[in-house]
Amino acid sequence: MAKKNVILLLLISGVVSLFVMSCAPEKREEATDLLTDTMITEDVGITDEAVGEMISSVPNPVEMSALLQKSDVVYSQDLLNPDSNIDNYNTNFERSLNLGVYGTDLVYMNIYDRTVSTLAYLRNVKDLADDLRIGQFFDYETLNRLSESSRNVDSVLYITNRGFDNMTRYLIDQNRSSIAILVAYGTWIESLYISTNVQTKPPNKDLIYQRIGEQKIVLDNLLLLLSNFRNDPNIDELFMDLMDLKKEFDNVSITYVYKEPKMKEVDGSIVVVDKSRSEVNINQEIVDGIARQVNYIRNKIIK
Amino acid sequence: MSEEILKALMQLFAIIAKQDVGLSTNEREYVESFLRQQLNESSVKEYLALFDDYIGEKKASDNDDKQKPKLTSVKDSVKTLGIAKKINKTLTQKQKIVVLVRLFELVNSDKKFTPQRMAIIDTASEVFNISKEEYNAIKTFVVEEELDKWDMPEILYVNSDKTTPQKAKHIYSPQLEGTILVLRIQSVDLYFLRYTSTRELLLNGLPINNQKIYLFARGSVIKQPKGKPIFYTDIASTFLADDTSIKVHFKVDKVHYRFANGHIGLREVNIDEQSGKMLAIMGASGSGKTTLLNVMSGMAKPTSGKVYINGNDYHEKSDDIKGIIGYIPQDDLLIEDLTVYENLYYSTKLVYKDLSDEEISEKVNKVLFSLGLPHIKDLKVGDSLNKEISGGQRKRLNIGLELIREPAVLFVDEPTSGLSSRDSENVMELLRELTVRGKLIFVVIHQPSSEIFKMFDNVTIMDDGGYQIYYGNPVEAVIYFKELDNQINSHVGECPACGNVNPETIFSIIESRIVDEYGQPTNNRKVNPVEWFENFKDKISIEKITGYFDKLPESFKKPSWLNQYKIFFTRDFLSKISNKQYLLLNLLEAPLLGFLLAFVIRYIEDPTSNEYIFRNNDNVMPYIFMCTIVALFLGLIVSAEEIFKDRKILKKESFLNLSRSSYLCSKIGILFILSAIQAFLFIIVGNSILGIKGMYFEYWIMFFSLAAFANVLGLNISSAFNSAITIYILIPFLIIPQMVLTGAMFSFDKINRAIGGGGEKVPVIAEFMPSRWAFEGLVVNQxxxxxxxxxxxxxxxxxxxxYYKNVYYLPELKRxxxxxxxxLAADYDEPISKDNLELLKNEIEKEHESMFSQYHNHRFEYIDKLKPGEFDSNIANQLIIxxxxxxxxxxxxxxxxxxxxxxxxxxxxxxxxxEKEYRQLKNNYHNQYLSSFVQNAMAPLPLVRIDNKLVQKTDPIYLDPQDQSLVNFRTHFLAPNKNFLGMLHxxxxxxxxxxxxxxxxxxxxxxxxxxxxxLYFTENIMSISKNKIKINRYKLRDFLIKKTGI
Amino acid sequence: MIKKFFYTLFFASLFGLFFSYELKAQCGSELTDICHAELGDARFIRDFPVQHSEAQSGSSPRVTRYNVVLNAGTTYRIFSCNDQTKPGKVIVSLYRGDQLIATTYDVDSGRHFPYIEYPVSASGQYSLTFMFKDGQEGCAVGILSSVR
Known part of the structure; x- marks a missing residue:
């Protein structure tokens, strides 16, 4: 009797050890191949500091959207990147660009008090940020909460902006500047897209057109930033497309008249009086040209 | 005998009688006395006249053809044929044998054995289909006169001759004069008797004539003037004794039994019996009948006293002895879903390992025949609600199951309870038959009829409290009690020998109550058990049996473990298969559940789309959790009642000394097969509906393994508890804790810290939850x-x-x-605590040993300075660097x-x-919610401090076990590998x-x-200790009594 | 009496701890949140955190620069807040190219101004610079906002 039990036990232990033997540590070896023996510093030709300096010149979508709203431009949901498109974004390149795009969309919706419909976009921004490993800067929970009511628009905007700024800074700090630049680019292109596709009448139209024209300055900065990462074929393509856009923008001429600004003290703070002026020469045709290229670039980005 | 037959017989007699010389006076006398035995006076005259007529006829025709005797016999033979054929149609074989014997007797009365007469008898015998051997045996028996002529196996001598005949059987009766001869016709089980001497001998109270041949029926007794009476059973058993049956001497010697709770079950019980006898154990409820049976059959051990079989102490050699013991309990031990034949078949297979299937079939058929059940062999036994066979038939089948083993001793508990009187008699006859064949049978019986009561050789009566108050012949029991009753009550004038053998009488005497002034019986008995007991001890002494008894045979050669397994398995399998309802329910349950579950939770996130996307179904993780719960439920439910159902059968088969492990393994085998099928059906349906692609095997095997676990758990419960309800009540207690501690419904980080919540590893209690192991395995795999x-x-x-190191870990250390x-700058007394220093030390040591350290050459040289007293701002700066x-x-x-x-x-x-392909792949295989679950996205913090360590809480699925010890495989929940014996698994x-x-x-x-x-221990922990105290007190008291004689 | 004393002591120490924790965590994004409170009506556009360690003796203090594009027609307000636990006081200056437009520090009076208000009439690229007075170690944040 006891012998039977012993045999049983042995048999079973055999089976068990079979199972246990099926450990799979080989896969780990594969992965650790990715670890490099020496520290590779990105020989990019541009310092993090320089990137940080320049990237702040890409305007915040808040400004763009605020302008649009101030100009009585009607809100148009169709202009936005459909939130379902997020399924299409798999690589860091696609994700960072569209993080910017959705960020702008989010701001746009908030400024027009469409806070409740922002939930899907909040989600998208959060997901893309997580995928890029910068999600910890995006206070999703708070934003979600605040979005329940349109009284909190200002807070929402503030937190969103802060989130993006922090993400950008972090990326630069972590030596992932290219991603930061792409995010900024996405933000910018979406703002431009909305502005160029919006329906409006003068005199608001002129204001908006002016603002569009002024983006010429930003474009140059972006080109400069992008030019450092052209070894990446995707970025290179982006760069080339932006060059084409630049050609359109070359039709815009901005004239400046500079006067000496003066500082005044008013109520314990400094107020500047500046008589300088700038004038943007832009017309419908140019805008159309810009719009065409912007459409092309933007739609390529959002797939 | 009917008129027709009598007429035919008369004709036959006439034909024979008138042959040759013609009717002689002796012959006519014979016919007359024959008729007298059967009929009343007027009918005798009638038939005698008929006989005379027939003879007369023949006489007339005889005169014509005197010269040709042969011719007349031809005519007569034709007539004989006719009559014989007529008789053939109407008489039973038994009756035909009797007729033949009578024919021989007729001829023998004159001793005129002419060829013609013999020819007629011959013809008749042929037509009656009586075999040559039997014909010869009858002829010899009737015709011969010398002792040695009767030496054939069909004949038995009873005489005072010590020498045994060669072929014939022999019973030695020292006081007998002459020889009693008994002829046995085996085919019809008839016995005929004749006596050679003229001494007075009484057959059933009537004197035997040495010229006549008597039928010796069951229950008959031959009484001689000196010497012991000879019973039918003595003679029959001598004929029928199997060579293979063992002669057993069973002795119960001063057996005393005390229950665990201190009550006394048996007091000084004595029994002495041998093979070929049937003993009844009777008594009121609570008198100890069943206890006595249990002690005698070996299921309980007496507190004092011994039970001997052939001189061996039963309870010491119980394994050997069990082989010859059979126990038939009151309840059925039948497998309800199998047929009568199948029940016997499997029982037989379990007993005989070496027989081929045909041989087993043969044995089974033999038993069926002896039980009188061949006509119902293919009927399902059914249970008490679905009666297919009658109560009596069930009982006989139960007995048959025991008979297969051919035990030498049988214990039967209330075989007639609940049966009709006819069924009861049938059952008892069967038992009697067995006794005659040489078995020793003990029967507990309650309120037997008079008929049945007489069937017993001996009876022992128990009274309240385990007192034995009678042991002896049933008939004499009545006399004994009546006498006692008379003595005590002095009812003069009662005839002690009168009255039927009515057991009721006995009990009414035993339990008769004192009558009060109004004539109503009170609660007090006239005679209490102790008084009866004293009387018994005084007046009756139990006859001691002497004689040589064989050594006990070796215990049965059981079939090998594997064969037993096969038998158990086949039996159980067939039983389940034949129960259609059970089968259907169990097989349908799994896929149905799977369908319901999966269908309900298959949802499409996008309200505008009709396309189901696996990736976006948040319910997949809960589904995996439900899989584990369903597996547990299904596994438990099919197994919970299994052993409980088989309870009685197990008890019975304990006598066979079969392998328990073989039984268990067969059970497990069947349950595993069922679970495997259920797992397969559930997973196929559920996974397919939810779009969990691939990995069917992994899901199946985990589900099956969990169900298998539940099966064995269920079997454990089933064998431990004594009622079905208890078992089912227990099931929620087994399942719910597993639900809670799987880690799916309640995160281990968010449960009570007292049981391990929020710790580094899985809480200990959850290590014992199989559902958790299964769930974790499935999720990690998925x-x-x-x-x-x-x-x-x-x-x-x-x-x-x-990422973790970069974003959470190092900044935390820096902090x-x-x-x-x-x-320090703010001038605190203790700028850094000892614990914090230790934490830093621990963590940096870990960093030094981590697998990443081979890819860089940073080391913190001042690690030894990370203790109080040695740590200062320089070290701190170095640390920051x-x-x-x-x-x-x-x-x-x-x-x-x-x-x-x-x-x-x-x-x-x-x-x-x-890209489209990639997206498809992702949509079909990568579940979003599951991802965030395994990354612990809902964790309160990405890392926590536990004692002086930092423990990573985020991304558990990407974290290998941190504990490097050899044997401790415990680690955090959802680890992708487990660390054991130095390897990752x-x-x-x-x-x-x-x-x-x-x-x-x-x-x-x-x-x-x-x-x-x-369970027993916990249940009885109170009473066991109480009893131990009690028993010790008793022991002490007994000891003192012995010593002091008080 | 004694009990009350101890209770107050206890709570006071808690209070103190709380504050000390607060103070400690100031440099970084919490500083921006605190500074944000100063905005009032102005709409937040962007923040510029600055953290400099003490300048080496002899060398000039470190300057951090950020480029911004400002649009004509918008009045901007540029705030700054210091982390009090560090000695340095930030000086924010606004340039158009090389031309200084405004600064928050008046050398003559030695006063630091909380913000610069600038109604822009010429769109273009400007830059904000941040440095700490006397090159002291400091942590501060600058906030660019627009007035409605």
């Missing part, structure tokens, strides 16, 4: 092994590790140092890994078609193995009945 992710997973794992610097260096390393490594992964993905989405297979280890452990618990022992 996430890391699916077609979309299995190639990406290793890289992501690496990336996660680097401790910065905190120190701040507190070190941490920053690490940070840079991890950052750049993270970046490169991240980019590498991105590169892989880019390659996979290079073209629109590839894939969680899925490791968990699977754990499940099987649990199952195996439970098997041993089942085998050694640890569960029931523990």
């Amino acid at each position: 996430y890391t092994n699916n077609n979309y992710y299995r190639d990406l997973y290793p890289q992501r794992k690496l990336e996660s590790g680097l 401790y140092v910065e905190d120190y610097q701040y507190r 070190y941490l920053n260096q690490l940070n840079e390393f991890y950052r750049s490594q993270f970046n490169s890994v991240n980019e590498a992964i991105d590169g892989i993905i880019q390659k996979r989405t290079h073209t629109p078609e590839k 894939n969680t899925f297979y490791f968990n699977l193995a754990m499940l099987w280890i649990f199952t195996i452990v439970l098997y041993f618990v089942l085998y050694y009945k640890l569960f029931s022992k523990a």
